[in-house]
Amino acid sequence: MASTLNRYLAREVLLSWLAVTLVLLFILLSNQFARVLGDAAAGKLPRDAVMAIIGLTSVSYLTVLVPVSLFLAVMLALGRLYRDSEMSAIAACGVGPLRIYRPIGVVAFILALLLGWLSLYASPWAVAQAEIITESARQKAGLGALEPGRFRTSGAAGIVFYAESVDDQGMLRNVFLQRRLGERVEVAVAQSGEIVNGNNGGERTIVLRDGHRYEGTPGTVAFRIIHFGEHGIPIIATAAGASGSGDREGRPTASLLKSSALADRAEFQWRLSAPVSAMLLSLLAVPLARTNPRQGRYGKLAIGIGAYIVYANLLGAAQVWIEQGQVPPLVGMWPVHAVVAFLAATLLWRQHHLRAPA
Template sequence: MTGGVLNRYLMREGAASWLAVTGVLLAIMLSTRFIRFLSMAAAGELPRQLLLKVVGLSALHYLLILIPVSLLLGVMLALGRLYRDQEISAMTACGVGLGGLYRPFIGLALALAGLTALLSFQIGPWSGRIVDQLVKDSRRLVQFAPFEPGAFKDLGDGRATFYTQSMSGDAGELENIFVRVDDPEYSGVITAHAGEQAIDSESGERKITLTDGQRYVGTPGRADYEIMRFKRFGMRVQPPDVLYVAGKHKLATTSALLASGEPEDLAELHWRISAPIAVLILVLLAVPLSHASPRSGRYGKIVLGILVYLVYSNLLALGQVGIADGKIPSALGLWWVHAIFLALALALIAQRAGWFARRRAS
């Protein structure tokens, strides 16, 4: 019963610290991303109503990066407080060993490793593709424009030609417009002294309203044209459909990476496998790294934990580049990096358990 209470207490402390660290780091990373998307929205490259959606989808990708380091720092912060308040000393006096400290944190790490695997193999690439598609599609819709001042512009493989002499600063008002349409359903020419256009931010459709103009309907080469004068004439112009193709390996589906034999795809696959493994290895490192005397303070070992994580993540990044360049065999992958830090974790655990001291004494 006492063990269950202790496990729940340690689990609660570790989870609370992990949530706090994750929230702070996620807010920092999203703020930089939000500034970038905000500048795109201000420049007219991204509709404002999509801003929060794009940032929210980006958060799913950032969680994949943050869970390993936030778990390491969260466990170290939780145990640092327990060491500072001498609660660990009290637990040790009651017979709680190193295994008793590990048990709740291993449970937390297994749950987060499962979440990380889901983010790494499915949710992360999916959200990245959605964000990439939204940004590219928004840029396409904004950049698509049938009118350019003083220039004839063909759209629809030459089925329509648009011309305007001048446009207002916000491109909403037009002057001296010429439109030629060559379509099986309708063929003719439209001229107007003035007009205006409005853009649907979601579909990219442009609604064009012309005023004080003439409409010529007929077959080229024949003289029997029908001429109609109008006060107002409306037309809609749809943007061209574009097939979206993800141009980055990190956005590819996991099944596509498994089916590919390209070194870049194999490197991305090994990185995705590394994410949940890193969660488990870092929690093994967190417990011995957080050991401190009550006088050293709660944050005494945090710098050491950050340093260990930076070395770990940089070696994984270097290994990924090595696989992509063909310098590291795909069979070896990034397992050598995990082996190094697993060996370090086991050595620190053995030191904390007194195995080296007993070995020297014997």
């Protein structure tokens, strides 16, 4: 009986988890797909990189989706059993609330192991790969993949560019370039030019030769006209030296562990919180799913969603507090996890002493 019940409950939870995960992932990827397609249509991304970006993004999304989808799956699966009075029949066979945790705990533990691998290893790798693809596309969008006879723009550098022709060596002929310098505008017209990569790959420059440069403020007559033999204009600078949150999210976990920076410690705590929250949310979902048949399958789903939102926001706040030094890294997010664990234990204790389910 016990093994049959365990398999039955585990199957119900797994099927619900798979359905919820696919639905949530589809919703998130639909929005991402539209944005990536827009970037590809605007020339900011190569078309052949669209599916790669979507695939890499889905890995990152799973680290966020798995805990909440498991939480909702347990509530939906048990909610259906309460609605159909199957939990009453299970209780009549002498199965108490603690026994319900056994198959759910096994499912949650397996998914938490998978989530730990995703959060600590796969997701940072996916973020780093997506950044490499995006940065490469950004460099190409910075006039590197220009088409002769067509105007191109580089949003990062604020440049409008045109070349009548390009030879096999990459030499541009009859070049027009306009860029904004604050309130001023610079227009350059040259007989020839070429795009030169920096030595460290961090900056690309267009070098114009034998031309004129017009510089001034629109609406005024105070324009300067300068003839030049050679004039270099930077068109893109990469973010190789940046240390923003996007770069941190793509750093290997081992690198974060070696760092003493508070922001790196906070990022590690955030990654570690994914499998921990999956386990705790699955435990919390069991007592929260308790309903009577008249409430239906979704009777307490709103309460569960509200509890998850509070939990997720507290984890986000704890990450910020660690970055700002308001919470020691050793303490980290563990107090938030402890509150959820205490809440789950309290609800379970109350349910256990009520004996028969409603």
